[in-house]
Every structure is written in C-alpha cells, then in structure tokens.
Amino acid sequence: MKLMLTSFGIENAIGVNYEHPSLFYRMPPVSFRCVKDVFMPDYDLLLLCDTLVMDETSFGRLTQEPASAYMRVAETYAELRREGRVELVDFGALLRSNADLLNRMIEHDIRLLDQWVAPLRDSITMWRHFSEKSMQLLEAQEPEWFAHPHFRDAPPRHELYPRHAIALMHEVAHMVHCDAHALRGFTHMVDEAIRSSTKRREKEYREPLRETLRSYLSYVNANLVLSNELGIGFHDWLDFTPFYATKFLVVGKDGDPVADSRSQVEKLFTIPFPELAITNTRGLMRALNDKRVAELRQLIGDAVAGKVQFDQQFAKAVLQDVLAAEGRSRRWRSIVGYLTMPFGLIPWVGPVADKAVSETVGAAADSKIKTKHRWFYMLSEIAEAAKSESEQGAPKVQPPAAGC
Numbered sequence: 001m002k003l004m005l006t007s008f009g010i011e012n013a014i015g016v017n018y019e020h021p022s023l024f025y026r027m028p029p030v031s032f033r034c035v036k037d038v039f040m041p042d043y044d045l046l047l048l049c050d051t052l053v054m055d056e057t058s059f060g061r062l063t064q065e066p067a068s069a070y071m072r073v074a075e076t077y078a079e080l081r082r083e084g085r086v087e088l089v090d091f092g093a094l095l096r097s098n099a100d101l102l103n104r105m106i107e108h109d110i111r112l113l114d115q116w117v118a119p120l121r122d123s124i125t126m127w128r129h130f131s132e133k134s135m136q137l138l139e140a141q142e143p144e145w146f147a148h149p150h151f152r153d154a155p156p157r158h159e160l161y162p163r164h165a166i167a168l169m170h171e172v173a174h175m176v177h178c179d180a181h182a183l184r185g186f187t188h189m190v191d192e193a194i195r196s197s198t199k200r201r202e203k204e205y206r207e208p209l210r211e212t213l214r215s216y217l218s219y220v221n222a223n224l225v226l227s228n229e230l231g232i233g234f235h236d237w238l239d240f241t242p243f244y245a246t247k248f249l250v251v252g253k254d255g256d257p258v259a260d261s262r263s264q265v266e267k268l269f270t271i272p273f274p275e276l277a278i279t280n281t282r283g284l285m286r287a288l289n290d291k292r293v294a295e296l297r298q299l300i301g302d303a304v305a306g307k308v309q310f311d312q313q314f315a316k317a318v319l320q321d322v323l324a325a326e327g328r329s330r331r332w333r334s335i336v337g338y339l340t341m342p343f344g345l346i347p348w349v350g351p352v353a354d355k356a357v358s359e360t361v362g363a364a365a366d367s368k369i370k371t372k373h374r375w376f377y378m379l380s381e382i383a384e385a386a387k388s389e390s391e392q393g394a395p396k397v398q399p400p401a402a403g404c
Contacts, residue, residue: 002051004234007058011222026058032238035133041076043278044265055091069137076281105221119242126239233258264303272315276379296375
C-alpha cells in the first residue's frame with residue numbers, strides 16, 4: 001500500500017506567511033494509543049505500507065532538528081527514508097495550485113454550520129483523551145502555556161480550567177492562531193456553542209464556532225485535495241477522523257479503507273495479541289523486510305471484509321493451531337533423525353552430513369507445517385529478538401504505555 005502522511009497545519013502553505021510556534025506544526029500523525037515518554041509513530045498502520053508520501057518541508061522539520069518529544073518518530077521516518085520507503089513531495093505547491101478549489105470547498109462547508117458540530121465535539125473528545133496521556137510532554141515542550149497566570153493563579157479559577165481544558169485551549173490556539181491571552185473566553189464560547197443549540201444561535205457564540213470550524217475544515221480539505229492530487233489514501237491525526245467520516249458520507253462513500261485497516265490492525269494488537277505489537281523502529285523494519293508481512297496484510301484485509309473477527313476466540317484458535325503445528329514439527333524431527341542415521345556411520349564426513357541433511361529435511365518439514373499462520377511466527381520472532389536485544393544491553397526502547 002502507498003499512503004500519504006498528513007502534515008498538521010499544512011493549510012497555512014496557501015499564501016499565508018505564518019508558522020505557528022506549535023509542538024505539532026507540520027508534524028506527521030503520532031499514535032494516540034501509545035504515549036509515554038515520547039510520541040510514538042503508528043507502527044500498526046506502518047506495517048501495511050510499502051511506500052509513504054510525506055511533505056518535504058515537514059520531513060526536514062521532523063528529522064533535522066526534532067523536538068525531544070518526536071525523537072522516536074524522527075528515527076522511524078529517517079530509517080524508512082534510508083530504505084527508500086519514503087517519497088518527498090512539495091505539498092505546499094500542490095495546495096497553491098488548487099487555492100480556488102479550496103476556497104470554494106470551505107465556503108460551501110460553513111454554509112451549513114450545524115452539520116459540523118457533532119464532528120467537532122467528537123474531535124475535541126478524542127483530543128482531550130490524547131492530551132491526558134501526553135500532558136507531561138505538552139508541559140515540557142511548551143511550559144509557557146501551562147504556567148500562564150490565567151491557568152494557575154487562584155484555586156477557583158484553576159477549578160474552572162482543569163488540565164484537560166487547558167489542553168483543549170492549547171489545541172484550538174494552534175488551529176485558529178490565538179495566544180493564551182485571548183483564548184480563554186474564545187474557547188469557552190466554542191465549548192458552549194458545541195453543547196447548546198440555543199447558544200449556537202447567538203452571534204456571540206456562533207462566530208467563534210464558525211472561526212474554529214473554518215480552521216479545522218481548511219486543514220481537512222487540504223488533505224482531501226492532496227490525496228486526490230496524488231491518487232492515494234492518507235493517514236491523519238486521529239482526532240480529525242470524525243470530519244472525514246462526514247465528508248465521505250456527503251459524497252456517498254461508505255467509510256475510509258485506510259481508517260478501516262488502521263482500526264483492524266490496532267484491534268489485532270490490542271485484543272488477541274498485544275504482546276506481539278511492534279514497538280520500535282528495528283522491529284518495524286524487520287517486519288517490512290520479511291516476506292511474511294504479506295500474509296499479515298492479507299489477514300487485515302480479511303478482517304476489514306468481515307471474514308475474520310479479532311477477539312479472544314481468534315487468539316485461542318490461532319494458538320491451538322500453532323501448538324499443534326509445533327507438536328507435529330517435533331515429531332518430524334524425530335522421524336528425520338531415524339532417516340539420517342546411516343549418514344552418521346560415514347567416518348569424518350558422517351557427523352557433518354548427518355547435521356546438514358537433518359537441518360535441510362527438518363527445515364522443509366517445519367516450513368510446510370507452519371504455513372497456516374506464518375504472520376504469527378514472524379511477529380513472535382520479532383518480539384523475541386527485541387526481548388533478547390534488551391537483555392543483552394542493546395540500545396533500549398522506552399516501554400510503551402499499558403495496552404500498547
């Protein structure tokens with residue numbers, strides 16, 4: 001699969017000489033599931049991709065002087081680029097050539113403001129969950145936000161603006177180019193407009209909502225145009241997916257194949273086999289360079305098509321098959337030992353020939369027996385290698401958060 005990675009804030013490339021000082025500006029998506037000491041790439045989805053298309057400016061910003069929170073992300077995409085798996089494109093040039101189309105799209109969108117209220121509410125909910133996981137990273141990278149007097153002075157005020165509310169303001173500020181001094185009241189009105197249809201009808205509340213939605217939808221539309229220009233699917237930050245769902249519904253498209261694949265592969269590594277999840281660049285590259293990854297991708301395709309359900313029953317069935325195959329493999333090795341006994345009687349050559357024949361015949365038998373779940377063996381080998389490297393003192397990877 002060839003896939004475009006989005007670049008947060010890319011819509012500013014259309015004739016806007018403004019680079020917002022955001023931790024996320026021009027960054028590719030990170031995992032909302034695995035967050036701890038640093039942001040993590042979406043390794044789950046990357047397993048399905050042969051080639052990634054990235055904005056050249058974003059790639060340079062990410063890999064040349066990455067913020068400490070993005071060190072793992074930068075390492076992964078730099079390695080993918082070295083292996084020829086990343087193509088760089090000037091996203092800004094493509095968007096500027098489609099400026100008129102983008103203007104018409106956004107004007108059409110905001111004529112019916114209320115249809116975007118539910119997607120915005122869902123988006124903000126997703127962002128709040130993510131920000132709770134990554135609050136320490138946000139505070140470390142942009143302490144001026146969280147140290148601002150508006151947020152830390154009096155206890156009553158602090159109660160009105162808990163940490164998740166601060167994170168929301170932090171996100172909206174990046175979208176609408178506000179600063180902390182102006183944002184508190186603005187964000188409050190957006191929140192009220194989302195919750196109350198009565199407040200939404202009042203101009204005082206409707207205008208901040210309109211401005212916020214214009215910013216969100218300008219970014220969403222930019223990615224849709226880029227995807228169409230490149231002729232490939234795209235992978236965006238998770239909190240924007242509610243907007244795409246509404247967009248696709250309007251044009252009669254039932255869902256997004258990329259989002260469906262992303263959901264299924266994440267489910268595989270959450271419910272039946274969390275211990276087999278890829279958690280570092282080394283493991284990802286091993287998987288991508290293993291022919292058995294094709295079978296993992298086929299399995300995900302079957303799950304998207306509804307042919308497979310990733311649940312505990314699936315895990316039980318796979319493990320039963322694997323244990324049965326291992327039992328047959330041991331019996332084969334015993335039989336091979338009897339078949340090759342005469343070779344051991346040949347002086348000098350005997351022991352070497354015995355070992356070579358045993359290994360050749362045994363490997364062939366093992367391969368035949370273990371064909372049903374080769375993707376499982378691949379992931380097991382990668383997990384075992386990661387464990388072994390860690391025990392031997394290889395460069396350690398920070399453990400992912402629980403559930404990763």
